[in-house]
Amino acid sequence: MSILFLADLAAEELAVWTQALRASLPGDDIVAWTGEPASAPAAEILAGVSVAVVANPPPGRLARLPALRLVQSAWAGVDALLADPALPAVPLARLVDPLLAADMAEAVLGHVLALHRQMPAYRAQQARGHWQPLAQPRMAERRVGVLGMGEMGQASAALLAQVGFDVVGWSRRPRAPLPGVAMASGADGLDHVLGAGQILINLLPLTPQTQGLLGAGAFARMPRGAGLVNAGRGGHVVVPDLIAALDAGQIGHAVLDVFTVEPLPAGDPLWQRADITITPHVAAPTDPHSAARAIAANIARWRAGEAPLGLVDRSTGY
Template structure:
């Protein structure tokens, strides 16, 4: 499609149809010179300067000669095959406040449930045991968050008012008020050794794949617990079961699993010390995510840096 002799500027959207229809209306109101095309109606591929996708249909990017920006429709990009994306195309992950707020709520809920022994009391209820457990003050409970991006920082902010001893781990050095920060491989060992409840919010990269495994579990204090809401690929499931069965870990809460949906015959469903939720810790808000993409489009068109640009060598 042409407009007054020039190539029309267009965004091609390939994900959930309902969100696509809403975004098309939002973008039309905010950026009337930008046309949104919903898959499979691509029109002239030469018009496409922006692509919004969850995953990449094979061969699609090769047909888009003028593509400038790929918007990932997730907080991470591990679901995308970045090798398909030419170097000149900027990759942007989704950053929107409602996503971080939802994750903070989930983490606070699960950490408090573990801290106050909710699941242990649920076990006793099924056994009809009126049996109080020793109550640990929050200041004596060491909670660590692995992954100090936007979601990790939001989770720590939500936990701070309860008075937990907070720590965090990331690949590179960070400095957060009220948080003991660790970084790098050596820092990970020290971080694990002093963490009673470990919350995983890491991006999935080759370095972090199966990081929740026997080595990390073995360095944690005996009877520690984990909350994993990053990516399913972080988990070595057999190592988790072994750590729980040996008593090295007391409990695990999994919002993400190595295979999703989790197969009905998977032993993670029935392990007495595992709680599974179906990847619901933080749901993308259609309106909020649309506004975030529009804000980044405006930045790009104005020649300003976008928020959430992915560093390919780091994978996030």
């Protein structure tokens, strides 16, 4: 059976992904296509494709697959896919890879520890040549809020709790209990997490409901001087509101790993701010080999008549 790998990637990256998928799906013919019309596979191949694995597919290309029955994303986020008005009305699964969740948890822990141990303040003191020990609370005295209790959010919250932080997680709908993590949901739960979290981690998917969630209203509800780590999507943060909150001292420091335009332009004023730490979308880079194994297992589930992992509810975007 032919599986289409529809990916707008650089040639070297496309080759790595294609090789990984072929190794994980040895019984299938993996047909790679960047979406360029001139390099489109033969019409009879496209007509027979029932499964498409996608990574940044150009809009409208999936609509050319009349036999399509499953779209499997190579990424954990599917907001760009859902923005395609011609996306066929077939099951869509995002990537669920335990390695990805573990990598995200590691990155979140690193950023939280840096904020907890007041590294930004000490870097500012170093720049001034100023020696001043700061009062240091213990981890159990530092509440960390985690927005988004999907695979990455749960892994991050669990790791933070394991090392000793007071952790509360928020999700749109109630979730099963997570050892060591207080759980909140709904609008009231969001207000609680925003008001209680001295460090706030955002790992939500980007949907119409979460677009611009981290704006002036959210920042005003957070404790004064709170830290923010955004590893969700750039569209979650209203940048002018964040700048205003930083200038006013309402937000003490922000760690931004994702942006609405990537790479972040060299002239963007965010680069120059000492109260912002910028990382180039590296919190949880997708490993093609691990992802290919997870994708193959999910396709096997679908072929066996089981619901794929990471199945997207199109009414909510996740």
